[in-house]
Amino acid sequence: MTHLLDVDSLLELPGIGEKISGKLIEHFGSEESALEVLRKHDVASLSSVPGISEKYAISLIHEVIAGEEGVSIEEFLRTQEAYSVYEKIIGLIRSYAHTPYSRAKISTFIPYPSKRADRIKAIQAEIEDYVTLANTLKDDAELNAALKKVRHLKEPSKAVKSRDRAIFTDSKEDYEKLVRDGVDRYLDVYFIESMGELVDIAKGYSQPLVLGSRFAATDFPDDMGFEFMEGGAAETWWLAPEAVIAFFAANKEPIEASLRAIKIIRERSGHVICSQLDDAKISELSQEMARITPEGELEMGVDPEVDRLKGVLDRHGEAFKAALKKANADLHERMENNTVTLKGSQLLGMFGEKGEAGLKSMLEKEVARAYSAVINEAKESIKAQLALKPFEMQYVDMMFSDDIVYPIELNYRAVDSFKSAINRQLSKRSLDLKRGCAKRLSKLKTACMEMVREVLEFDTYFAIGSFAADYGLNMPAISDKAGISISSAYNIFLRGRAKKVEPVSYAVGIKTKDTKGERVVILSGVNSGGKTTMLDLLAQVVILSHMGFPVPAESAEVGLVDELMYFSKSKGTLTAGAFEATIKSFSSVIGKSRKVVLVDELESITEPGASAKIIAGILETLHENENSIAVFVSHLAEQILENTKCGIRVDGIEAKGLDANLNLIVDRSPRYNYLARSTPELIVERLTRASDGDEKLFYQKLLGKFKGL
Numbered sequence: 001m002t003h004l005l006d007v008d009s010l011l012e013l014p015g016i017g018e019k020i021s022g023k024l025i026e027h028f029g030s031e032e033s034a035l036e037v038l039r040k041h042d043v044a045s046l047s048s049v050p051g052i053s054e055k056y057a058i059s060l061i062h063e064v065i066a067g068e069e070g071v072s073i074e075e076f077l078r079t080q081e082a083y084s085v086y087e088k089i090i091g092l093i094r095s096y097a098h099t100p101y102s103r104a105k106i107s108t109f110i111p112y113p114s115k116r117a118d119r120i121k122a123i124q125a126e127i128e129d130y131v132t133l134a135n136t137l138k139d140d141a142e143l144n145a146a147l148k149k150v151r152h153l154k155e156p157s158k159a160v161k162s163r164d165r166a167i168f169t170d171s172k173e174d175y176e177k178l179v180r181d182g183v184d185r186y187l188d189v190y191f192i193e194s195m196g197e198l199v200d201i202a203k204g205y206s207q208p209l210v211l212g213s214r215f216a217a218t219d220f221p222d223d224m225g226f227e228f229m230e231g232g233a234a235e236t237w238w239l240a241p242e243a244v245i246a247f248f249a250a251n252k253e254p255i256e257a258s259l260r261a262i263k264i265i266r267e268r269s270g271h272v273i274c275s276q277l278d279d280a281k282i283s284e285l286s287q288e289m290a291r292i293t294p295e296g297e298l299e300m301g302v303d304p305e306v307d308r309l310k311g312v313l314d315r316h317g318e319a320f321k322a323a324l325k326k327a328n329a330d331l332h333e334r335m336e337n338n339t340v341t342l343k344g345s346q347l348l349g350m351f352g353e354k355g356e357a358g359l360k361s362m363l364e365k366e367v368a369r370a371y372s373a374v375i376n377e378a379k380e381s382i383k384a385q386l387a388l389k390p391f392e393m394q395y396v397d398m399m400f401s402d403d404i405v406y407p408i409e410l411n412y413r414a415v416d417s418f419k420s421a422i423n424r425q426l427s428k429r430s431l432d433l434k435r436g437c438a439k440r441l442s443k444l445k446t447a448c449m450e451m452v453r454e455v456l457e458f459d460t461y462f463a464i465g466s467f468a469a470d471y472g473l474n475m476p477a478i479s480d481k482a483g484i485s486i487s488s489a490y491n492i493f494l495r496g497r498a499k500k501v502e503p504v505s506y507a508v509g510i511k512t513k514d515t516k517g518e519r520v521v522i523l524s525g526v527n528s529g530g531k532t533t534m535l536d537l538l539a540q541v542v543i544l545s546h547m548g549f550p551v552p553a554e555s556a557e558v559g560l561v562d563e564l565m566y567f568s569k570s571k572g573t574l575t576a577g578a579f580e581a582t583i584k585s586f587s588s589v590i591g592k593s594r595k596v597v598l599v600d601e602l603e604s605i606t607e608p609g610a611s612a613k614i615i616a617g618i619l620e621t622l623h624e625n626e627n628s629i630a631v632f633v634s635h636l637a638e639q640i641l642e643n644t645k646c647g648i649r650v651d652g653i654e655a656k657g658l659d660a661n662l663n664l665i666v667d668r669s670p671r672y673n674y675l676a677r678s679t680p681e682l683i684v685e686r687l688t689r690a691s692d693g694d695e696k697l698f699y700q701k702l703l704g705k706f707k708g709l
């Protein structure tokens with residue numbers, strides 16, 4: 001078995017060839033990152049690689065575990081039925097997980113053999129805490145809703161590049177660092193070698209930033225607006241705060257959901273989670289996250305000035321249009337109501353030397369008052385509507401012509417200057433605020449990623465705890481010698497299938513007040529009594545307890561083994577070839593290894609006489625192995641016992657009678673040392689009670705035969 005810690009190439013791992021290795025490296029970026037995913041047993045990430053199914057990802061992780069722990073799932077679950085029971089249990093637990101990550105991770109829990117009793121006990125201790133926790137929190141709707149939104153954090157896939165800002169550097173080192181940190185995804189970054197080159201390219205940007213001191217002393221044209229900064233020292237949060245914020249913005253939902261989940265878990269259960277982030281850090285991170293939108297912008301309400309400027313940009317068009325419309329209407333109305341009275345001399349002046357010009361200037365004076373009044377009203381309304389500051393009003397002033405024009409129109413150049421001025425203010429103020437935000441967030445990135453990982457890990461254990469709490473499971477006592485004893489137990493697969501599940505008690509290989517700890521037993525009983533259900537239950541108990549999980553019993557003791565063999569009922573008499581194959585598969589019971597063997601009605605593989613001999617032989621072999629226990633369900637107990645001399649116990653599930661609805665009343669717990677017969681008598685009694693007339697008389701006659709009448 002290959003341990004991952006000793007491996008530096010994926011190809012050294014079993015199950016990974018050139019093709020898969022290539023896919024993993026391409027997807028995770030490097031061989032080391034791919035190995036890290038395997039080391040973390042992260043099935044969800046593995047199965048997100050195109051071409052890798054979840055089933056294959058799970059089997060790869062099982063290989064990894066086999067290498068790390070020196071155990072393998074196939075060595076424990078030795079038959080297909082044993083594996084099916086394991087898979088069904090895992091399926092049930094998976095339905096309690098809230099995230100694809102934890103759902104997949106649950107499939108990495110496996111049963112351990114007896115040599116890993118330490119591991120089993122360690123898992124037991126951990127799971128027990130989560131069962132207690134789940135009893136408090138499993139139905140907490142808020143917590144469940146929050147957990148559903150948690151997923152691994154990812155680097156943002158798309159970046160919006162600034163068109164105004166760019167970084168120029170003459171240092172190859174600085175340039176490479178900027179590219180490495182992903183700053184070039186958000187701002188253009190240039191490596192420049194000459195001043196001429198710098199000036200040429202920088203012309204295209206309104207906020208060029210030069211890193212390094214080489215060009216600082218140079219005289220540049222004033223209007224280029226260069227900002228200079230020492231290279232090396234500049235951090236990403238300052239140079240491109242959007243690069244830092246983008247990560248948190250893209251992951252806003254899972255981060256905020258994790259924060260909510262942590263708060264609920266801490267407040268409502270006191271469970272220790274994410275100890276590296278105390279309550280103060282959690283609130284700091286929550287506050288920072290509340291400041292940014294999923295698009296990486298500042299949330300409304302963070303800064304009133306940014307909100308005002310954004311409001312101006314959003315609403316200025318409408319405000320200008322409305323003010324202009326009103327100004328024209330007002331001017332029209334004022335002039336409608338205006339009459340101009342001319343004195344006689346003014347009237348005569350019209351025909352004098354200055355003629356029309358004199359009249360126009362006289363009328364202008366009359367209109368000017370009304371014009372300036374409506375223009376002033378328009379400006380005031382724009383100022384009030386957009387909450388403009390005095391210096392911003394300069395641009396508004398320039399929008400209206402001093403000369404009277406009708407209809408009044410806006411000077412669109414002035415409108416553009418106004419918009420640019422507002423935009424400049426907004427980007428400067430946002431940049432300052434984003435830098436503050438990015439500075440604080442950049443310090444929290446590692447802790448934040450760790451936090452989300454822990455919450456996902458929490459959900460895995462919380463799902464196991466919730467499953468155990470929901471099914472009322474209890475931790476079994478673990479012992480050394482092969483054996484199982486369960487009391488008030490029930491088969492978890494019956495839930496939802498049987499109307500009312502009756503708890504059962506049973507023991508094999510462990511001494512109780514009714515048994516001597518016999519290790520090999522035949523379980524006989526009425527049809528539909530619950531024998532198969534009992535075998536399934538025993539398999540569940542063996543698997544769950546070897547995983548370190550609680551079992552479906554009020555109390556249980558389980559002796560650790562190394563293998564589980566479960567053979568289910570064969571569907572009818574087999575062909576000679578299939579019969580041979582089945583007998584061969586039973587040769588695996590040979591050997592002294594510690595094992596639990598469960599077999600359901602092996603007799604149906606061939607005719608009863610031959611079956612009884614074969615079963616007797618197998619039971620004898622198992623009886624010789626001190627380290628194994630076996631339960632064989634069979635209707636041939638008497639014939640089997642005739643074929644062997646070794647002391648095999650026979651237990652029975654017995655029908656006690658018929659209930660008011662003529663259904664069999666079965667005591668589902670096997671009676672020890674009791675050969676339960678199939679109960680044709682009860683069937684005949686049922687027919688008697690359910691019929692009348694001649695038919696009833698006929699059944700009564702048959703019943704009489706049973707009663708010796």
Ligand SMILES: Nc1ncnc2c1ncn2[C@@H]1O[C@H](COP(=O)(O)OP(=O)(O)OP(=O)(O)O)[C@@H](O)[C@H]1O
Nearest residue numbers: 498500501502526527528529530531532533534668
């Ligand atoms: N403890 C129990 N509580 C409630 N219902 C049960 C219980 N055990 C078994 N049953 C129900 O009884 C029915 C028969 O069970 P099962 O198939 O295990 O019987 P069986 O003895 O193996 O029958 P057969 O001899 O016909 O194979 C099933 O429908 C099962 O759901």
